[in-house]
Amino acid sequence: MLAGGLWGASFAIAQDVTLKVHHFWPPGAMPPTKILQPWCDRIAADSGNKLKCQIFPAMQLGGTPAQLIDQAKDGVVDIVFTLPGYTAGRFPIMEVFELPFMNNSAEAGARAAWDFYGKYGVKEFPGIKPLLFSIHDEGYLHTRDKQIRTMADLKGLKLRAPTRQTNKLLASLGATPVGMPLPAVADAVSKGTIDGFALPWEVIPSVKLHEMVKFHTETDLSRPALYSALFILAMNQARYDGLPAELKAVIDRNSGAGLSQQAGKTWDESQAVGRKPATDRGNSFYTLPAAEVDLWIKASHPLYDDWVADMDKRGLPGKQMLKDAQDLLVKYRK
Incomplete structure (x- = not known):
């Protein structure tokens, strides 16, 4: 009980933080509604509303989709949801998951990509803290x-x-x-x-x-x-490093392998829904x-x-x- 009280007190001391999040999809698209928004809701709940997202869809803050990764790296925004592959040749290690005929499960691809990043890809993303990697449905x-x-x-x-x-x-x-x-x-x-x-x-x-x-x-x-194309939810490393320890812990608990797997699963489940209008x-x-x-x-x-x-x-x-x-x-x- 005492530990819970101290945990709550630590959040009371922490300043409210609003993370500026930028992506290229229209607001009603699947990834921002089914992956990004639920993640934002979770970190808000887990932090006692000390950590919140302000989401800017459809390149509202300017630039092109190819510039999103640098907007995160340079601290123009705090977090972006994008494709590393929009900047051709810049992230060749993680491109392995974009080779043809590699996979037919977004969930398996997301889990594999997160593990592979940990073994081989960390140096490819200086100034960036990846929160998830995923691929889409087929x-x-x-x-x-x-x-x-x-x-x-x-x-x-x-x-x-x-x-x-x-x-x-x-x-x-x-x-x-x-x-x-x-x-x-x-x-x-x-x-x-x-x-x-x-x-x-x-x-x-x-x-x-x-x-x-x-x-x-x-x-x-x-x-x-x-x-397949590879997606990343990428956070500015300095922004993450500057958070109080308890808010860093919130980000950590809600990101990484688990978030990647869930994103891949959500992409797999979206396939039939996305196909229906064409049918x-x-x-x-x-x-x-x-x-x-x-x-x-x-x-x-x-x-x-x-x-x-x-x-x-x-x-x-x-x-x-x-x-x-x-x-x-x-x-x-x-």
């Missing part, structure tokens, strides 16, 4: 005018990709990749700048992209997903059979060799790192 292809059924159907199509590795994947399959963050996709499709895009189901309804395309190509569930609209769906997926896997395999060679050049054990990432995904899929 990434698929969505096109405006043409159903993709074979690799040959990709030839000549301009397709949006979120990250460097997904750009490389689309190029290896014969498409013309166009790198762009999510907020730019709707305009690019409507103007015909791109023929389609690579995206998971979860995010599509929040930007009404199911209304701008007619065709969706998914992959046989017996095979890994076409691609209701009468859009056309095609599932690539396993034999066709295997052809795509073979065509994109050199990306693995490239990633390993890049790690080796940096003096890192590339082959072992790739194996560790794959082993972690297997471990957490069980």
Whole structure:
């Protein structure tokens, strides 16, 4: 009882802290509503309302999605929710989870990414305290005018990709990749700048992209997903370091491996909900059979060799790192 009283007293001494949180999604999208807001609610409750979030969606504080990671690093804001891969080539170690056909479980991917970060990725994020890593539900292809059924159907199509590795994947399959963050996709499709895009189901309804395309190509569930993108909830390290010990403890208790796993689980659960509006609209769906997926896997395999060679050049054990990432995904899929 006394310990509880002292704990409460320590919060009474601590100053109220409001954390400025910035992200690129529209306010009603799944990640800010189902992952970010519940996290903010938990740290508020756990701190006796001493620790609160002020959330700014849809780049309200200015800049581009690619600048979010530096907004956290430089202390422009306290926390960002973004993709490290929006800054191409800057976080090559953690890019291992964006290699094609690695995984088909966001929960397994999130757990594996957190562990892998602890072993290999810490030095890649100076000035930043990661609070979670996650990947999204399975990434698929969505096109405006043409159903993709074979690799040959990709030839000549301009397709949006979120990250460097997904750009490389689309190029290896014969498409013309166009790198762009999510907020730019709707305009690019409507103007015909791109023929389609690579995206998971979860995010599509929040930007009404199911209304701008007619065709969706998914992959046989017996095979890994076409691609994944890695997300981070990143806090300015100095801001964290400056918190009173009891508020640091609140952040620590509510972040890390557990938060990553929960985020991945939430992404997995969001897939059916995100797919439904396209079904209701009468859009056309095609599932690539396993034999066709295997052809795509073979065509994109050199990306693995490239990633390993890049790690080796940096003096890192590339082959072992790739194996560790794959082993972690297997471990957490069980």
